Amino acid sequence: MMKTLKIIKQNGSCCTTAKDIEVQETVNNSDKNLPIVIIGAGPIGLAAAAHLVEQKQAFILLEAGREIAHNIRSWGHVTLFSPWRYNINKAAKALLDASGWIEPNLETLPTGNELIDLYLKPLSELVQIKPNIQLNSKVVGISRQFNDKMKTKNRVEQSFNIYFEQENDIRIMEARAVIDATGTWGNPNPANSTGVWLKNELALADHIEYGIPDINSNTKRYANKKIAVIGGGHSAINTLLSLAELQKENPLTKLVWIMRKRSVEEAYGGEEKDALAARGALGVSIRELVDTGKIEVITPFYISQLKKDENIKIVGTLNGEPKVLTGFEELIVNAGNRPDFTMISELRLAIDATIESMQALAPLIDPNEHSCGTVRAHGEEILRQPEKDFYIVGAKSYGRAPTFLMATGYEQVRSITAYLSGDNEASKRVELELPETGVCGMNLANQSNSCC
Ligand SMILES: Cc1cc2nc3c(=O)[nH]c(=O)nc-3n(C[C@H](O)[C@H](O)[C@H](O)COP(=O)(O)OP(=O)(O)OC[C@H]3O[C@@H](n4cnc5c(N)ncnc54)[C@H](O)[C@@H]3O)c2cc1C
Numbered sequence: 001m002m003k004t005l006k007i008i009k010q011n012g013s014c015c016t017t018a019k020d021i022e023v024q025e026t027v028n029n030s031d032k033n034l035p036i037v038i039i040g041a042g043p044i045g046l047a048a049a050a051h052l053v054e055q056k057q058a059f060i061l062l063e064a065g066r067e068i069a070h071n072i073r074s075w076g077h078v079t080l081f082s083p084w085r086y087n088i089n090k091a092a093k094a095l096l097d098a099s100g101w102i103e104p105n106l107e108t109l110p111t112g113n114e115l116i117d118l119y120l121k122p123l124s125e126l127v128q129i130k131p132n133i134q135l136n137s138k139v140v141g142i143s144r145q146f147n148d149k150m151k152t153k154n155r156v157e158q159s160f161n162i163y164f165e166q167e168n169d170i171r172i173m174e175a176r177a178v179i180d181a182t183g184t185w186g187n188p189n190p191a192n193s194t195g196v197w198l199k200n201e202l203a204l205a206d207h208i209e210y211g212i213p214d215i216n217s218n219t220k221r222y223a224n225k226k227i228a229v230i231g232g233g234h235s236a237i238n239t240l241l242s243l244a245e246l247q248k249e250n251p252l253t254k255l256v257w258i259m260r261k262r263s264v265e266e267a268y269g270g271e272e273k274d275a276l277a278a279r280g281a282l283g284v285s286i287r288e289l290v291d292t293g294k295i296e297v298i299t300p301f302y303i304s305q306l307k308k309d310e311n312i313k314i315v316g317t318l319n320g321e322p323k324v325l326t327g328f329e330e331l332i333v334n335a336g337n338r339p340d341f342t343m344i345s346e347l348r349l350a351i352d353a354t355i356e357s358m359q360a361l362a363p364l365i366d367p368n369e370h371s372c373g374t375v376r377a378h379g380e381e382i383l384r385q386p387e388k389d390f391y392i393v394g395a396k397s398y399g400r401a402p403t404f405l406m407a408t409g410y411e412q413v414r415s416i417t418a419y420l421s422g423d424n425e426a427s428k429r430v431e432l433e434l435p436e437t438g439v440c441g442m443n444l445a446n447q448s449n450s451c452c
Contacts, residue, residue: 034159035060035132036420037175039139041068043115044394044409045181046123047089051417053128054091060173061129062164064138064182068124069116071185076113077214078238081279082405083107087115089410090431092123099126109278139164142178142390143346156388177389177420179413180344184337184395185211191230191333193260193302193316201306208331211235215242224252226327228314230303231334232259232267233402237282239332244289255295258314258325264290264297298325306331339396348386356399358383358392365401375408377432379415391416407432 036052038045041063052059064070080087085106093103096119104110104118124133141163144155160175188210190197201208212235215222223246229239240257247253261267268287274280289295301323303316312328339356341349352362360382365375383391393412398404411432419427 033058034174034176036177036179036417037062037160037162037173038179038181039162040064040181040183040394041120041124041133041135042071042181042183042394043069043087043089043120043406044183044413045179046120046129047092047410048179048181048393048413048417049129049132050089050091050095050123051414052421053095053126055417055421055423057417057421059132060175061133062137062139062162062173063133063135066136067121068133068135069120071183072112072116072120074185075212076111076116077216077242078212079109079111079278080115081109081234081282082407083109083278084119086405086407088119089406089413091414092119095126095128096123134166137164137166139182139343140170141346142180142344144387145174149346149348160390178391179416180390180392180396181394181409181413182340182343182396184339184399186337187340188333188337189335189400191303191306191314191331191335193335194304195338198305200308204306204308204312204331207312207329208333210333212238212242212334213332215239215246219246219250222246222253222330223250225329226254226256226311227330227332228256228258228312228325228328229332229334230258231336232261232299233334233336234269234279234282236332236334237267237286239334240289240295241282241285243332244294247294256325256328257290257295257297257299258301258303259297259299260302261299264299301325336400336402337395338400339392344390344392347390349392350386352399355401357401358385358397358399360384361397362399365398365403367401367403375403375405377408377411377430379412379430380419380427381415383412383416389420 035058038048038059038061041061045061046068049059049061067073083106084104087110101122110118124130139162143161144158145161147155147158160178162173162175162178164171164173189195190201192198192201222243227243229236236257240255243253243255247255259267268283269280271280271283290297298318301316301318303314305315307313307315311326312331314325314328317323341351350359352359355362355366357365361378364378383393383397385391393416394409395404397412414431415427
């Protein structure tokens, strides 16, 4: 269908004419009283909204999904490894408390669905926030008004134009600052260990799931099949633990765990030594299933491509020797995720060449050096981009590094929103309390996905 172009002005009225645009061009960005636009209503985007309420700043939150926290809903059946204590943002809590919200027991572990239903949803429904959220609004491009990336003259005085799809139209919203909190969950890495997406893999879409599928509500697809789970991190372990439950009722289910680690022990992580006990427990449980032969492990295996004859063939090398693994009916790929920069390609960005995190953040989070708990708190200064007043926060700010924690993201947006509200002193303060979780990334040197 042909898409039309509409422009939303800051007062919410629609359909600016070309003449209006010319007039606006001469108006300084700071004179226009434009909102800050947050993109993505996950936990970090919503926390940014709570801070902007606190700072009395106008904002709009655009969310691609038909409900908030769309990405988390897709893994809603999974239990988090950090207890409620670390999952609730301070500004959000203050607003929720004032509305009569009942706080969950801070020492328990929510599932993704509980995180949404008991915290994020009530937060999004507060009178100070709800009217500013637009669902079903996928952002497809951002630029400075009238200018592409090349133009420098008057750039910082110009507002941002945010292009988004809504009700089969493409609309434009103006903003004085933009916070990109779109995460990475919707953009998985391929099975191929080189990271290259090949059409063979895309052609197998009916037999591959990415992420952590809800096996319980899809038992028919997996029962009594030969399934390969690809990846050596906690997502793969979560997937395998659910499949092992299915295997109890359906003993012909065959589980093969394929990863790149030198040995499976590296995948078990901190186990009893992990300060986040729930995460340590994953390692303990999976070790038992491997030791008792319920799961066959093939490692170190480097996948070069997937093929299909009667079933799926996985082509690659095992211990450096060419090897083809055959007979798979289903694949579940947990090889991590990567940020998508398409929508911000007309902005000036400083992205780390290796991790694809924010450039200044990379030395703090390089998975070769840091485990989850040793990441230093950081805020506006570290996340500042060459494009003034544009920030990437949350899981996306970590690029391909899998070690992001919500608590870190909450500190990021506290600092950025303070800065955007003119409170430089508060933006420089460090207010993060993280659990001491240094063991979660043990044996990181050869791991691609050690944390989540
Ligand atoms: C299985 C799993 C378990 C985890 N457990 C923990 C844990 O125990 N503790 C912890 O601290 N962290 C945990 N994490 C890590 C992390 O905190 C979460 O991934 C968290 O959801 C990241 O929040 P976010 O707001 O940055 O991104 P997301 O939650 O991914 O939210 C991004 C939002 O942006 C929207 N969006 C995307 N693109 C667009 C677009 N173009 N336009 C508009 N909207 C868009 C999406 O629909 C989504 O709603 C876990 C992660 C996973 C995957």
